Amino acid sequence: MRVDIVTIFPEFFQVLDVSLLGKARQDGIIDVRVHDLRDATTDRHRTVDDTPYGGGAGMVMKPEPWGQTIDAILDDAAGQPAVPAEGSGSGDARPLVVFPSPAGTVFTQATARRYALEPHIVFGCGRYEGIDQRVFDDTAERARVELVSLGDYVLNGGEVAVTAMIEAFGRLVPGVVGNPESLVEESHEDGLLEYPSYTKPALWRGREVPDVLLSGHHAKIAAWRHEQQIERTRRVRPELLPPELR
Numbered sequence: 158m159r160v161d162i163v164t165i166f167p168e169f170f171q172v173l174d175v176s177l178l179g180k181a182r183q184d185g186i187i188d189v190r191v192h193d194l195r196d197a198t199t200d201r202h203r204t205v206d207d208t209p210y211g212g213g214a215g216m217v218m219k220p221e222p223w224g225q226t227i228d229a230i231l232d233d234a235a236g237q238p239a240v241p242a243e244g245s246g247s248g249d250a251r252p253l254v255v256f257p258s259p260a261g262t263v264f265t266q267a268t269a270r271r272y273a274l275e276p277h278i279v280f281g282c283g284r285y286e287g288i289d290q291r292v293f294d295d296t297a298e299r300a301r302v303e304l305v306s307l308g309d310y311v312l313n314g315g316e317v318a319v320t321a322m323i324e325a326f327g328r329l330v331p332g333v334v335g336n337p338e339s340l341v342e343e344s345h346e347d348g349l350l351e352y353p354s355y356t357k358p359a360l361w362r363g364r365e366v367p368d369v370l371l372s373g374h375h376a377k378i379a380a381w382r383h384e385q386q387i388e389r390t391r392r393v394r395p396e397l398l399p400p401e402l403r
């Protein structure tokens with residue numbers, strides 16, 4: 158899987174060199190390439206923004222550097238088809254270009270599962286008040302374009318969102334997580350929040366571990382954990398409960 162990231166803060170993504178994603182990159186499972194948008198500027202000040210047409214506060218990101226950078230990435234990728242992850246992908250062979258945006262559809266575990274099947278994703282990290290709309294419209298001429306939001310709050314740019322999204326789908330790409338079993342019983346994977354976890358010691362500051370977890374009775378443990386998931390989901394995120402459990 159190939160991932161391209163366009164940003165004015167390339168150093169922001171050094172975080173992707175560590176932990177699971179760093180190993181996935183070293184193992185060649187995920188090929189992450191970071192592009193500095195300012196490399197596509199032509200003026201001495203490497204300008205990427207300008208005042209908004211129609212007035213208003215803040216600055217808007219100019220379309221030219223974006224168009225040049227995205228074209229270069231898509232042209233390069235066209236010559237090196239990326240290998241899709243196992244499983245059925247979107248069926249649309251065009252690359253996927255994702256722009257984080259507070260105006261986008263909310264990123265969920267279902268989005269992460271879908272992205273994990275894509276052979277190639279380009280992420281465009283906006284800053285300032287956002288990117289000139291014509292960048293999205295022009296890119297949509299040759300790629301699938303998605304505006305995606307991390308959640309209902311305002312960030313200063315797309316980099317934090319892209320980091321979270323790459324972690325969320327990256328861990329689902331086959332070979333990234335050592336034990337795929339650990340991906341099954343986690344929050345949102347089965348629509349419910351995860352059950353509480355415990356480890357040694359059996360007694361800590363006067364607090365014991367639930368007896369069922371010490372029983373060795375796997376069926377009872379599984380039943381207790383599922384009940385905990387339902388109780389926790391009902392308490393914290395009732396809207397996630399399937400109708401029959403509400």
Ligand SMILES: CN1CCC[C@H](Cn2ccc3ccc(-c4n[nH]c(N)c4C#N)cc32)C1
Pocket residue numbers: 257258259282283284285286287288305306307308309310311312313314315318
């Ligand atoms: C005051 N203005 C309002 C519009 C956005 C401006 C900052 N900005 C520029 C590019 C950009 C990209 C994503 C996000 C963002 N914010 N919240 C989320 N869940 C996001 C996601 N994904 C924010 C962004 C700040």
